[in-house]
Amino acid sequence: MDVAVRELSYAQAIQEAMAIAMEQDERVFLMGEDIGVYGGAFQVTGDLVERFGSERVMDTPISELGGAGVAVGAALTGLRPIFEFQFSDFATLAMEQIVNQAAKMRFMLGGEVSVPVVMRFPAGSGTGAAAQHSQSLEAWLGHVPGLKVIQPATPHDVKGMLLAAVADPDPVMIFEHKLLYKMKGPVPEGHYTVPIGKADVRRQGRDLTIVATSIMVHKALEAAAALQAEGIDIEVIDLRTVRPMDKQTIIDSVKKTSRLLCVYEAVKTLGIGAEVSAAVAESDAFDYLDAPIVRLGGAEIPIPYNPELEKATVPQVPDIVAAARDLAKGKR
């Protein structure tokens, strides 16, 4: 059967996934701040309230902790809530319910319950919103057993992974980079899923592996295209899932290329790059390494307001090009 594939933006793909989920399952509903007639701070829910009504596209008060708790309770008792945080930074207000309740409830109760809640987090810098509206906190939540944490990078993947998240019996946290919302890409119509826990090799290459997350996947692909002209052949892996991490895909790639560069927007220290590096260092791929592993991450500062400073805080294409070139040419 041929499935029509259209160009949709990342935000449209999310909206379509939520609409399909609600059409297919009466238990699915949306909760969040200003997601109704306003359409969400980033217009992700858009006009869904007109189609599904305010009972299923529920505006909440500005109560992140309480709202997250209500979503957890509803998930625990038979519903399938999708809870939108207006900004991922506001997860800090709801950490109690996410970390102590949603993540642990199944375990604490000996497997007697599950918490099929989906939480969506608009994340990342580049919008000039400064330090409290621009963070990348996925590694925080990735550190918590009981949660699944994903970072889809394309419209295709965000639709498929969101539908996988809604069907998942456990809590799934989706980090959506805000600069991706307007990015367009091919998206099949109808229902499909992209598995949680599987990385994707976006570009095959022989000389160097770049493991990137979210928006950095696109920057890494751009850098790889630029370096092709210099005869450097780069493999780009889109990690897609932070927890559970697909270490095997990374290990297999490094065995082939013998060089590893990790690129992610979050603060470099104690982040995803460390985990990816350790996965390689602890595996038999270690013996294949021809050079030290390199990490490119965010600077050790809050996200600044000034646009030039903001850009300089997180890896940009020229940074990736320079780091990959040095690594491939043995300058490190």
Place this chain on the structure above:
Amino acid sequence: MATARKAANNEAAQPNLPFAFRKYTAEQLREVLHKMYLIRRFEEGAEDAYMRGLIHGTMHLSIGQEASAMGICMPLTDQDQITSTHRGHGHCIAKGADVKRMFAEFFGKTTGYCKGRGGSMHIADVTKGNLGANGIVAGGIPIAVGAALAAKKLRTGKVAVSFFGDGANNEGAFHEALNMAAVWKLPVIFVCENNGYGMSTSTERSTAVKNIADRAGAYAMPGVIVDGNNFSEVAEAANAAVERARAGEGPTLIESKTYRYRGHSKSDRNRYRTKEEIEDWMANRDPIALFEAELKEFGIIDDAGIEAVREAVKKEIADGIEFAKDSPSPEIRDLENYVYTEVA
């Protein structure tokens, strides 16, 4: 049906009887006494087992608060759901749990309600609608609101009850949850068991309002104060709140004023209250003694009957502890079970 007819008869015959004695049959009332004893002896049994090193960790005992747990749970069905607190053993028993499996949980055994993964602070019995005690003060309050939202959306007719202590009323989660429950008119009952102290800090020192029930006004819901050591009074407020919730009229905040005899947890040196205060509550306001006196006054039970209840409970507790001792411990190889849902 028999219950209703008898209650009606009672009401006609003796309009001045306390609520519970009009509402419930003699048999039901004797069962309440049985459960109140079961809670108290369970707590004592758990404490004793802890002292003897059979239970590790810590625990928070609810001795002195039995009438509150029983009164609130009386109008609830097994389908109605509760969220409970770190001081949650009594709620669990009042909601219908089997003390065997509770002891087994405390002993960390696979036969426990949480297969030994939760212990005292996460005791739960989802088959009876107990969604779990909670180690985080106020953690269960928004969760109960979520359960009430599910009940409303799925039209199940269930109500949700959130038990919490006076300490929780100063947590943000309390305020956020009450507000949302009122805005959405959800079938939920907030039960603050005010035992006077959040750990060592008295409500006078922690809370700006005199009564926690006063805070209901800020969320446009009824705030009801009851003597938490008087079973009938608690049950009356609970019945009214459950009726209101089932009728779709929204939430209620009940403040059940009570007292815990034991310290906050096992590390408590009781330096923040006087011996006289504790002794006064034990001697003059004990919920079981008060209820027993009423039962006798209204001819529901005699001394021999009370003795029979005590003996029955003693045996249940002993059997529960034996069951827990004899149960298997979890295998280390199963350490990582239950973190995620196993996919077939």
